[in-house]
Amino acid sequence: MPTVASVQRSGEPPGLAGTAKPGTEQLRRQNLLAVLSALRRVGPQSHTDLSIVTGLASATVTAVTADLERAGVIERQEQTMSGGRGRPRVLFARRRSFAYAATVQISSDVVHYALADYDGTLIDRFSARRDLSGTPVAFLAELAAALQRLLERSRLKPQDLAALSLSSKGIVDADGGRLVWSPVFGERVVDFSLLLQDLPGAELSISNETLLVAHAQASRRLADRQAPDFSGLVTLSLGHSIGLGIARPDGRGGLAVTAPNFGHMLNAVDDRLCRCGSRGCIEATAGFYGILRLAFQVPLDTIPAKFVPLPELEKIAQSARQGARMAQYAFRQAGLALGQGLSRVLSLHEDMPICVTGPGTRFYDLLSGGIEEGLRQSLHVRLNGLPHIEIDADEATLVSDGHIDRALAAVDQRVTALR
Numbered sequence: 001m002p003t004v005a006s007v008q009r010s011g012e013p014p015g016l017a018g019t020a021k022p023g024t025e026q027l028r029r030q031n032l033l034a035v036l037s038a039l040r041r042v043g044p045q046s047h048t049d050l051s052i053v054t055g056l057a058s059a060t061v062t063a064v065t066a067d068l069e070r071a072g073v074i075e076r077q078e079q080t081m082s083g084g085r086g087r088p089r090v091l092f093a094r095r096r097s098f099a100y101a102a103t104v105q106i107s108s109d110v111v112h113y114a115l116a117d118y119d120g121t122l123i124d125r126f127s128a129r130r131d132l133s134g135t136p137v138a139f140l141a142e143l144a145a146a147l148q149r150l151l152e153r154s155r156l157k158p159q160d161l162a163a164l165s166l167s168s169k170g171i172v173d174a175d176g177g178r179l180v181w182s183p184v185f186g187e188r189v190v191d192f193s194l195l196l197q198d199l200p201g202a203e204l205s206i207s208n209e210t211l212l213v214a215h216a217q218a219s220r221r222l223a224d225r226q227a228p229d230f231s232g233l234v235t236l237s238l239g240h241s242i243g244l245g246i247a248r249p250d251g252r253g254g255l256a257v258t259a260p261n262f263g264h265m266l267n268a269v270d271d272r273l274c275r276c277g278s279r280g281c282i283e284a285t286a287g288f289y290g291i292l293r294l295a296f297q298v299p300l301d302t303i304p305a306k307f308v309p310l311p312e313l314e315k316i317a318q319s320a321r322q323g324a325r326m327a328q329y330a331f332r333q334a335g336l337a338l339g340q341g342l343s344r345v346l347s348l349h350e351d352m353p354i355c356v357t358g359p360g361t362r363f364y365d366l367l368s369g370g371i372e373e374g375l376r377q378s379l380h381v382r383l384n385g386l387p388h389i390e391i392d393a394d395e396a397t398l399v400s401d402g403h404i405d406r407a408l409a410a411v412d413q414r415v416t417a418l419r
């Protein structure tokens with residue numbers, strides 16, 4: 001993959017590229033990234049629109065787009081005006097075949113694979129059940145074979161892949177490319193960086209799933225020109241485990257996203273044992289197994305199951321909706337733990353809207369009373385009112401969108417890297 005720095009800049013004779021002052025080079029790189037990320041978020045745009053969206057002067061947009069076009073990173077598209085009269089409008093677009101990104105979403109019993117081009121268009125996707133009895137080595141072999149298949153189906157060569165983005169439940173060592181603790185393998189380490197042996201052009205990234213969701217939800221708001229005053233949001237993911245992401249503008253046109261360990265934040269001094277070994281974590285009350293344990297009055301130091309099937313929770317929810325007291329109590333307690341935890345997040349940060357996602361959203365009617373009660377227990381919420389809460393149940397699409405956008409942003413960083 002060529003970088004823009006390796007291509008001669010517009011208006012300069014050959015041989016001068018890279019000899020400018022370091023500060024100038026840094027500024028040029030920022031401008032390149034601003035244009036690339038505007039095209040990634042908003043899609044193909046005219047010269048005028050690019051100038052408006054990025055805030056760059058018209059002459060700067062001319063220089064930047066010329067550099068990117070020369071390096072083969074972007075291309076011109078002609079858009080015929082309605083009625084077919086007059087000169088067609090010229091739009092700049094990311095060149096789709098410039099680079100490809102593969103995403104791998106590892107969930108409890110299935111792995112989702114997807115392939116996107118440089119424009120962010122999804123080219124192919126498939127899912128495969130995973131062998132839960134296997135070893136980390138066998139699992140890596142499964143992943144390598146599936147990635148090979150993903151590339152072959154689109155007639156791509158291994159070296160065409162510029163980014164490999166993985167997400168998994170559990171605790172990841174993002175810098176080392178390893179999964180260090182997971183519900184399936186426990187403390188047996190999975191070293192994903194081994195996958196790069198067959199993918200010479202790819203850069204590996206590993207993310208927490210809720211971080212990807214927060215990234216996707218915030219990107220949608222950034223791209224929405226009707227809502228220009230985006231200042232941040234909190235994503236809450238409800239399921240077997242509880243995830244939380246915080247996304248805010250980074251002040252340079254991008255996003256700063258974090259995923260603090262909310263599920264295992266100590267919430268209350270109680271005897272509810274968590275999967276992590278501590279007592280009183282939010283997950284120990286609000287994760288699916290926590291709800292099941294309270295509803296069936298299982299001793300609080302028992303972890304009922306690694307994974308509670310969704311139909312089990314549906315049954316408890318149904319009886320709660322029909323008035324069963326313990327089932328109602330279990331959901332109320334789960335909501336209370338979530339609301340109290342969220343109130344702490346809002347007390348530490350400023351007020352932000354909360355987007356709730358994940359399979360647990362189907363029980364939101366049973367959780368919402370407890371969530372509001374927990375939120376209202378804090379001074380912050382009494383003074384500022386309840387935060388805006390919205391539900392987006394389609395977590396899979398959000399994870400996939402977040403994966404693709406972050407993987408392509410990483411490719412943009414490489415393309416514009418200074419020598």
Ligand SMILES: [Zn+2]
Binds near residue numbers: 263265
């Ligand atoms: Zn815990």
